[in-house]
Amino acid sequence: MAKPLLAARRPAGQAALVYGFTLLPMLALVAAVPLAWGWGLSWLDVGLAVGFYFLSGLGVTAGFHRLFTHRSFKARRGLRSGLAVAGSLAMQGDVITWVADHRRHHAFTDKAGDPHSPWLYGTTPAALAKGFFHSHLGWLFARDCTNAERFAPDLLADADVARISRLFPLWTVISLLAPALIGGFATLSWWGALTAFFWAGLVRVAVLHHVTWSINSICHMIGDRPWDAPGRATNVWPLAILSMGESWHNLHHADPTCARHGIGRGQVDMTARLIRVFEQLGWAHSVRWPTPRRIARLTARD
Template structure:
């Protein structure tokens, strides 16, 4: 976990000075965006809304594809990720929550410490989530167990596939190296921090128009990069809902992907928000 977390972070720190003078092409940008969307939707649509919360039902091919795509984000194996997130919902912003920013108190110093813990510190905590308790359904699925065990392979492919494409497209080692840096390391680091911001920022700052467990909020500046995950308040009010952004202007790209998957017949039984469903949620404002 240290390697998967720290190396992309170091690459992100080096990205600005490197981009200023050399080493960033439109091919690198295209590969970075493409792999960001692939791995990002793998997490938001696959790991989160499907495997964790069962916001829809997927056929076997889609189930496998989403589990692999999410693994390319290098945020841990699929079973561990799901177990951690289900535990987060079971103990939201209380003792037992693996990444609440409120665990140290409400003073400025305590919140600063909690923000660091919620954003990245919890990843190095020895308190591991019991998958047998929080993800027994995934442990019972042999295909998902196999995908989870192959996490090191998905990590290698996530970093080296952009390099292979970059090298072949430019017929040069330099093209492979820059693609590895931008579409591999930097892309992973950006997606890491966007995802971790849902744990930290979206439990500290923002609007809370819906009554929900804990202190989950909506943070609109993160909506595009997080693919709709930063409409976090409604998600905690109604975790199984397949769409998180339901208000005017609340862009939710993950919900749009699920809508497309439903239209082509790969997903069904989608838990869309309805007037009756929302009426059961208590408005705070």
């Protein structure tokens, strides 16, 4: 008998944490503009924000997404654990829940069962506006949980990953307080700790949240579709740098296990570059690169 699509409903306390992890960084982002107007932002804050942005972001793209969800490459134990922790610093949920949701998305792309498709309500302007909000943000507040036993049994059975997943609250605290500690010690001031907490903690998390959510929303609504792929996934080039290559989303849905998403000329894919470095260092192997034979199996759209 097939295992159910959904698990038990999310407890009220856990639902409250989702609201907190989502809305507090957003409020910090709203406050960022006036705070940056002439005070409250230093080059140290900028450096910490950029550093933690790409550390946590690449943990999601190379770790949560290409390694754990799609098995685009294999990694040594230390790298697997490191990527799981780095992705957890993005505060997008624990690794097993993230992977289960994303595998469900691929199983039901832009159809009933997809947790965050923008096309579930119709094609009228009002329906698309509702769909955009749902795919970008609204789906996070649903009380129903994807059944990890159905969609991520391999990770539930992985002792290292399961342990890191259970420790998600700890990684959340570290993600917010580590920049503050560095800022405070570097400046020997509470003000330096506070501004680092704000910019490299809250604002950094909010920006990364919205870039990631844009792959769910914008990259299923507008953009180029050079490859025949399930659903309506598109390429949106302006997001390529901030998403670390994830916005070459059309190719990804055409060939989900490929380690590189941007295969065309000028399609910058920072995550694929990082995986190449891991491979050259001997930390990763069995990488599924887009070889000519692999690309030939894909169907180009007219």
